[in-house]
Amino acid sequence: MTQALLTPAHYPGLAGKVVFITGGGTGIGAALVTAFAAQRAQVAFVDIQREASLALCEQLAAQGLPRPDFIECDLRDIAALQRTIAGVAARHGDIAVLVNNAANDVRHRIEDVTPEFWDNGIAINQRPAFFAAQAVIAGMRRLGGGAIINFGSVGWKLATGGYPIYATAKASTHGLTRALARDLGPDNIRVNTVVPGWVMTEKQLSQWVDDAARAEIAKSQCLKGQLLPEHLASMVLFLASDAATMCSAQEFTVDGGWV
Template sequence: MQASSAQPHDSGSSPGDALYPDLRSRRVFITGGGSGIGAALVEAFVRQGAKVAFVDINGEASEALVERLRARYPGSVPWWRRCDVTDVPSLQLSIADAAQALGTFDVLVNNVASDDRHTLDEVTPDYWDQRIGVNQRAAFFAIQSVVPGMRQLGHGSIINLGSTGWQTKNAGYPCYATAKSSMNGMMRGMAKALGEHRIRINVLSPGWVMTERQITQWLDAESEKELMKNQCLPDKVMPEDIAAMALFLASDASRACTAQEFVVDAGWT
């Protein structure tokens, strides 16, 4: 792979270094937390002292993450369960069991997603349902599960991971683009009713984030040139950059923010 002038941030500190005292002991549920952006989210909230639960379909990656966090943050091991989020009853049972173990959730991060490539001609009804199940339906029913508890608490923050891919008209995943664009509609359709209970709902849309999967499958010399051409900033967007924004949106520092999309893409869109 050809080296690029686009480099990870090198400012001497991590975006996850900021501390939000109000997040200590808050209960946070994250979907798709075993790897990639999800793993960065899990670690960022654990670092804040939050009580974290996550689900993921990849058991091996999830166990490795938990063991790494156990060594790094003794006493703050996240609760986790293997779960296919397209199985809504299983997802909702996982949320209920996690709440039984940790307490009513203050924060929900709907992170789980799959941007597998496909063409319009290849899509069957079953494939459509599976893609929507991962990228859209799981978020809706996770929200449905946590909102009653948030109403009792009198507050809450729901963070739905969106995408800039559909906004830049990327080809190659029309089902994913459809599902991710609907995160904005879901947010706007719920914000008023949830806001009456001080439950905030926002969309956090990453740009091209340098997860291991993205680097392995899609990053090459040509795509790095595209990155440099389109981003305003010369730095690659890292999973920790997404986690840093999620911390802000989960914390009381963003208490007046709801029904908004927050884009972390180094100025691409």
């Protein structure tokens, strides 16, 4: 059976809103940039993959969509990240939607982890989410509210081995979401976590998805078919929109019914 094509919902309230996405150049991030651009939002995103990011901007502009604002930035440099966010706000206006998507699930053995390797993994997978949120709060308050969407993972819930640093960082995302949601709720700022299953990005397909993995997916998902970046983007659009007005401090799992 051929997998049905996804028809994204239309959220008129997202048109013209300033959206900031981390790790937007490829994979799930590229699907997020594309989805928000299709809603006529003004998207700004950071990534370290310059060529892919610029190509994405050209592709979307050629389709007649608002050209995203790409800024090359290494998220391990928190000062640079926060300067970038300030620059986006200065060019386009206060940021209404923040999507903390960037991550690196590089595999590693417990025996090989040094303090430096640990700190680097946390600097990619954990720290930027908090400091990006810190940088957009004042603008969201001026706007009268906003949406912060963090990315978790089903990996740690399934006790997946082979990446303890990544698992630690992703597990902590849920605590960050709930703490921020409580503190920022009075300002009408909603904070939620999107929890992806095994998403068939080019990276996953080239590095990790073999016949055994496909068999595991087919056995474990309740729903048949591939989990695609666009499925995650649809959930993020909903959480960023007015349709999710009373959704905060929650986890929204998109995994085909695995967990």
